[in-house]
Amino acid sequence: MNSKQLWFDHAAERWEEALPIGNGTLGGMVFGRTHLERVQLNEDSLWYGGPMERSNPQALQSLGNIRELLFRGHIRQAEELALTALVGVPDGQRHYEPLGDFYVAMHHGDEGATEYQRYLDLEQGIARVQYTSGKTKYKREYFSSYPDQVMAVRLSSSVPGELSFTALFGRGSVLQWSPLSGALRHPVGFQSLIDRIEQRSNGDMIIRGRSGGEGGIRFCCVIRVTHEQGEIQYSGGQLSLLNADSATVLIAACTDFRYAKEELEVECLRRIDAASAKTYEQLLQDHITDYQSLFKRMDLHLEGEITDTSYMNLPMNQRLARLRAGQDDPELVSLYFQFGRYLLISSSRPGSLPANLQGIWNKDMLPVWDSKYTININTEMNYWPAESCNLPECHIPLFDFIERLQVRGRETASKMYGCSGFVAHHNSDIWADPAPQDVCLTSTFWTMGGAWLSLHLWDHYEYGRDKNFLKKVYETMKEASLFILDFLVQDPEGNLTICPSSSPENIYILDNGESGALCYGASMDNQIIRELFTRCIESTCILQQDQEFASQLQEALTRIPDIAVGKHGQIQEWSKDYDELEPGHRHISHLFALHPGSQINPKMTPELAKAARITLDRRLQHGGGHTGWSRAWILNMWARLEQAEHAHDNVMELLRSSTLPNLFCDHPPFQIDGNFGGTAGIAEMLLQSHGGEIRLLPALPKAWPNGSVRGLRARGGFEVDIEWSEGKLLHANIRACEASKVHVSYLDQHMELDFQSAKDSIILQGKEWKVTS
Structure with a gap:
């Protein structure tokens, strides 16, 4: 398996095992089921109710x-x-809602699937599923395209004419597949949260609905199936494709948060028409090109002391279990780091809303903390x-x-x-x-x-x-x-x-x-x-x-x-030196000055840095870090204190105790900030640039003796590549975006670099720091 893939040898049994895809506005959770596939959908602007003056x-x-x-x-x-x-x-604000679910019921019978694989390719921003049923191999690809603003699901079979399925959009309940009738159905008592589903003459499925509450946001979703061979049938809100070789499902959605309500269908169809005018290969390539223009700016490779790396080929659930049993897996840290970057690319793009408590991925009509x-x-x-x-x-x-x-x-x-x-x-x-x-x-x-x-x-x-x-x-x-x-x-x-x-x-x-x-x-x-x-x-x-x-x-x-130091030697939390009711509280707000602030620094304010360390120790001794995001904040703080082993312990604890099977962070329940905080914390361990200098490998732990990172950014307009071996810096390549000077340090070595013009590059090599421009 590719080192930048999350892979599983079984379909997702629950939402927290599904694979996320997204383009900032349109997100999906891919379950990868063989008989009744479910892609749970979100549109970032579909929230309950309208604006209030409170x-x-x-x-x-x-x-x-x-x-x-x-x-x-x-x-x-x-x-x-x-x-x-x-x-x-009133005392409450509005909450985020799901768009619905796209279901695909395959017609290949109840034969057990073999050779099953489900994986998320972080290199390309694509989820894939493949399995064999009978003598036919089935493949699916899923991605949400930013340039085309559609979600695409590509289905194919190795035997011509063997691809047959029924598709349906649902909202507010989990659908059931009836093999006797060959139809999808809602459970008894289901109350639809959809205003209307209709079919156009070309087979397009058009769904209209609204969120709850007075002045609720209206939405439109359009689904189109293009196919090679076969025949499309439509009945009762269900779309069936029979005896095809391959098919592409395109999904577009928008709301009247951004468009006038009478423009919603027009906008969805505009996106669908534009995407349909491309071949699937072009649609896919445009997505990959756009996605990689962001993702491939960085690379991270971490090596441990173990030479046998066959464990890297294990499914993700087994790798996490191995880690929880106390085994080492530095490349899983690299994967987790890049997964965080993937999630940010997928949930926050120009034109979208910012990532909320769950990014854009939410299954509940009334989510925890309203998302x-x-x-x-x-x-x-x-x-x-x-x-x-x-x-x-x-x-x-x-x-x-x-x-x-x-x-x-x-x-x-x-x-x-x-x-x-x-x-x-x-x-x-x-x-x-x-x-x-x-x-x-x-x-x-x-x-x-x-x-x-x-x-x-x-x-x-x-x-x-x-x-x-x-x-x-x-x-x-x-x-x-x-x-x-x-x-x-x-x-x-x-x-x-x-x-x-x-x-x-x-x-x-x-x-x-x-x-x-x-x-x-x-x-x-x-x-x-x-x-x-x-x-x-x-x-x-x-x-x-x-x-x-x-x-x-x-x-x-x-x-x-x-900033005051209290009676325990800790950073004082209030204006008076009170004790906390919860000494192990999840929030460590009074260390803002350490991270993300810049007022506490081991070099410039050593006494405050010592007090910050005591503060962290006290929190952890009393059970702190028990939520995913809190553990991620603590990781960043230990990195700022240049405590490499403590930082590494918290990376491991984040993965062992606060990570769900699909690598989502567990508050609990799922909350995405821990993923983003974890990625940022790993970066802080390798490079820091607050306090007026660039600090190389400030918190490199013993567990990562060899490795490299490319494309980290530093304050002042710099990009930095670093390589190290046996725990020591080999070289660093620093690139400037403008003419400037900067102090660079590594351990006890210091140097001022002078960049004469934009895009200058200076390489530091060896123990004596030979400078090459």
């Missing part, structure tokens, strides 16, 4: 009272008031690998979303808090809803979502050095800062502080034994403020504008509390 009109008049109560230590009263005055009205945008860590984590792992275009949907959040967040900032700028709380949805979500003291009243998201705009600039982009997005960063400037108040110690606040999503214990969630001046808030204000000040210098605003920010920074 800003609480009581907030502004109650804000002062809540602050006063918190400053005086009356936590319970402050929380009781917040639970009525600061929640959104929304949770912006107190999870959405941000989805995009940690975008820049470092050479997929900056995949970051664009998040930037588009931030623009919409900015517009709505201005209104919420004004109505609820009397502030300028824009605010977002800990959740949002398709409508970029910025108002508080849920009625939860540990998360609902946190106001730093817009500020944290705005830092992604700076990241994109810092990796690509595009001043035009920075000029475009500076106003967004500024508006996030303006809200903070207006929202800050003086606390009893004379500091500027965020109040009310919380440390997502933990609870502290007071000296009298009571517990609380609301506070003022949570450490995470101060760290985000420092990061954002500093980046805005840097932007004004680069753009040579807005110096007066920069001075305002600089002055405010002098009154923002510094």
Whole structure:
């Protein structure tokens, strides 16, 4: 088997074993069943209900009272008031919904399938299934094309005329195949969530429906089958192809989130017609060319000390079982890394919505946590690998979303808090809803979502050095800062502080034994403020504008509390040195300054780095890292602390304890941020570029003594290839996007490199670092 393939010797029995495909907007989960195939479908803009205005009109008049109560230590009263005055009205946002399911019932009888293989080819972005039934070999290929905006399923048989199947679209239930009647049927009691299914004269199946709720989003899906030989029949919403050699099923879908409702069918047919005008081979090649233009920018190869690598040919479920039994599998880490990149390419492309809690792959009409945008860590984590792992275009949907959040967040900032700028709380949805979500003291009243998201705009600039982009997005960063400037108040110690606040999503214990969630001046808030204000000040210098605003920010920074070390030697989580109710809590928000922030650094702030390590140790000793995304965050933090073996242990634990059979991350249940965080963490182990230098192999573990990586990106506009052997750097090739200088380090070696022009390449070789341009 190819080293970039996830393969299985059996069909998926449950959704968490199915293989994901996607083009940013249209996603599918391929089960690979021999008799009744199921491809579960999602369209990224099909969400329940329409937009709402949920800003609480009581907030502004109650804000002062809540602050006063918190400053005086009356936590319970402050929380009781917040639970009525600061929640959104209504308190919940919209949720993501599935598009439906495409079923294919094969007519080749009940003979047992042999020679079965199902695999996802990460090199080409294609899922494949093949098996033998009787004397006929059947093959299927599945992909979702970004250039053609259709999903394609190619079916073929080795014996002419032996391909016969019945296809049906369903929504809201799992269909059943009746071999006696030769038909697909819904279970008893099924209530359709589809308005209408009809067939055009050419055989196209056209499905129309809507999501639930008032003003629900309308959708249209069109399915067309083109075939070689054979005959198509249509009856009762089912399409049958009889006695063909091969066939291509094309699926297109869209919603009135992007198009007028009367244009939905026209748009789907336009896509289908354009795709049908191509041969299948051309459709496939266009998909591969587009996909590989992103995927092949990077390669990662990790070698362990074991010379027998026959285990690499085992099916994925057996490789994971072997790993859980304590065996080594460095190339599975490489595969997991590239799978994360594959998922980002497949769920976040220009023109799509950003990847939500499940990317785009969701089977439930009411998914856990609504499959929304949770912006107190999870959405941000989805995009940690975008820049470092050479997929900056995949970051664009998040930037588009931030623009919409900015517009709505201005209104919420004004109505609820009397502030300028824009605010977002800990959740949002398709409508970029910025108002508080849920009625939860540990998360609902946190106001730093817009500020944290705005830092992604700076990241994109810092990796690509595009001043035009920075000029475009500076106003967004500024508006996030303006809200903070207006929202800050003086606390009893004379500091500027965020109040009310919380440390997502933990609870502290007071000296009298009571517990609380609301506070003022949570450490995470101060760290985000420092990061954002500093980046805005840097932007004004680069753009040579807005110096007066920069001075305002600089002055405010002098009154923002510094990072404090608490009584356990840990980074203090709150403005007072409280103990946590859950010392092993999944969130480690007060280490934002370590990662993804840049204020804690083993070289520049060794005492804070030591305290961060103690913080991680305490969390893990008390059971931390028990959710997939939390384990991924911890991995990134150990990498930033240059603790190679701890980082590697967390990579292994992520794979052993928080990875489903199809390599999806398990929260539990499935949540995709752990995949993206895991990929970003592996990259951080091999290359870091915060703190004003490029650091080569900063956290290389003993388990990866030999290996190479190509195409990692570094801040400052650099691409880096690295090769190492026996745990030591062999050479590094660093390429610049513009004339610049950069400090590079490896272990105790340091060098300043001077790139005279864009696209210059400098190679560092050997122990003495021979430089070759």
